[in-house]
Amino acid sequence: MERLAGCVSSADCCPDSIIASDYTEAVNAYRASGRLKPLLLLGDARVVLEQLPPSCVDCVMTSPPYWKKREYENGGIGQESDYREFIEHLLEVFSALKRVLKPEGSFWLNIGDTYHNKGLVGIPWRLALALIDQQGWILRNSVIWNKVKSGMDNARDRLANIHEHVFHFVKQPKYYYNADAIRSKPRMARVVNGAVVSATGVSGVRYKRQIELSTALTEEEKRLALSALNQALAEVRAGRISDFRMIIRGQHRTTHSDSEKVSGRAKELHERGFYLLKYHQKGSKPADVWDILPEDTQKRTLHFAPYPVDLCRIPILATCPPGGVVLDPFCGTGTTLLAARDLGRQSIGIDISRRYLEIAEERCATLL
Numbered sequence: 001m002e003r004l005a006g007c008v009s010s011a012d013c014c015p016d017s018i019i020a021s022d023y024t025e026a027v028n029a030y031r032a033s034g035r036l037k038p039l040l041l042l043g044d045a046r047v048v049l050e051q052l053p054p055s056c057v058d059c060v061m062t063s064p065p066y067w068k069k070r071e072y073e074n075g076g077i078g079q080e081s082d083y084r085e086f087i088e089h090l091l092e093v094f095s096a097l098k099r100v101l102k103p104e105g106s107f108w109l110n111i112g113d114t115y116h117n118k119g120l121v122g123i124p125w126r127l128a129l130a131l132i133d134q135q136g137w138i139l140r141n142s143v144i145w146n147k148v149k150s151g152m153d154n155a156r157d158r159l160a161n162i163h164e165h166v167f168h169f170v171k172q173p174k175y176y177y178n179a180d181a182i183r184s185k186p187r188m189a190r191v192v193n194g195a196v197v198s199a200t201g202v203s204g205v206r207y208k209r210q211i212e213l214s215t216a217l218t219e220e221e222k223r224l225a226l227s228a229l230n231q232a233l234a235e236v237r238a239g240r241i242s243d244f245r246m247i248i249r250g251q252h253r254t255t256h257s258d259s260e261k262v263s264g265r266a267k268e269l270h271e272r273g274f275y276l277l278k279y280h281q282k283g284s285k286p287a288d289v290w291d292i293l294p295e296d297t298q299k300r301t302l303h304f305a306p307y308p309v310d311l312c313r314i315p316i317l318a319t320c321p322p323g324g325v326v327l328d329p330f331c332g333t334g335t336t337l338l339a340a341r342d343l344g345r346q347s348i349g350i351d352i353s354r355r356y357l358e359i360a361e362e363r364c365a366t367l368l
């Protein structure tokens with residue numbers, strides 16, 4: 001058996017399905033095969049990435065090791081005595097990663113923070129800013145992953161920590177993004193006593209009364225507002241929009257600003273006497289706080305930091321086109337790869353530990 005590129009111990013011999021050399025060939029053959037079972041590459045991510053073909057993946061989703069928190073099999077990044085060195089090592093990986101990511105691709109980075117000498121180090125933002133400033137990545141979102149419940153935390157002089165960051169980076173201003181693939185399903189309009197009522201109960205009756213009885217609208221404004229209201233109700237009936245709200249002068253306020261300089265809506269309210277907020281027919285876009293419980297599907301006997309499959313769903317659905325490839329350069333036990341497979345995407349996982357790759361292989365071998 002072959003020694004592994006970038007691997008730490010000679011005990012790291014690998015089964016046939018885990019590749020330890022000739023990575024380019026393996027990636028080309030994997031792409032050509034179209035198979036959904038992930039391709040597993042064993043070695044130090046810095047070494048492996050250098051050897052992959054340029055622009056060969058559509059989307060990267062990963063969770064690097066924490067700094068000084070856990071010891072994984074085979075050591076690897078995360079054991080540095082200084083956080084600056086830890087960040088340097090991650091930057092080396094992400095610079096190599098930029099080359100293998102397609103120009104229109106996305107890079108999603110989940111990273112947690114660490115307390116050191118009493119102080120929170122601020123690892124996530126130090127790393128994010130270095131990626132922007134030193135490597136030219138464009139940061140599109142800083143998502144807060146709210147874990148909802150905290151684990152064991154005995155500190156008596158600070159709050160429990162239950163969040164981590166998920167940063168979304170891109171290489172160029174125009175990139176692949178399918179917002180429709182991640183919208184929540186809109187609730188449907190219903191018919192109540194012969195009248196159409198929107199998903200949240202808007203029938204138009206209240207708005208109609210408010211317009212007719214208004215002392216803040218002119219007769220002409222009332223005529224235009226009633227016509228716009230009827231038009232919106234017709235759109236709900238026809239299924240073109242799922243819902244709407246009407247803001248009427250003298251009855252409601254703009255939600256974000258009353259200043260006509262700042263807000264186009266405030267200006268519309270002033271000039272026309274009303275405006276409509278129409279809900280997207282395909283549902284609403286997720287926001288940048290995600291409530292996802294960390295799950296423990298692997299009983300935590302071996303690997304201590306798998307993230308939940310659900311954390312990978314939005315990144316993959318929105319930024320990896322069907323038929324595309326997802327890469328995780330710190331794939332551990334293969335959660336990203338499992339999510340990709342379940343969503344019908346090919347995936348490539350790199351890890352320095354053979355044992356973790358074996359677990360990843362086992363997890364992804366089950367039937368869909």
Ligand SMILES: C[S@@+](CC[C@H](N)C(=O)[O-])C[C@H]1O[C@@H](n2cnc3c(N)ncnc32)[C@H](O)[C@@H]1O
Nearest residue numbers: 044045065076077306307330332333335351352
């Ligand atoms: C936080 S864990 C990833 C967990 C993974 N998301 C999962 O669901 O199992 C980080 C992983 O990075 C791996 N690792 C550390 N240094 C590495 C390096 N230089 N190259 C490749 N993998 C490395 C560790 O072995 C560990 O599995």
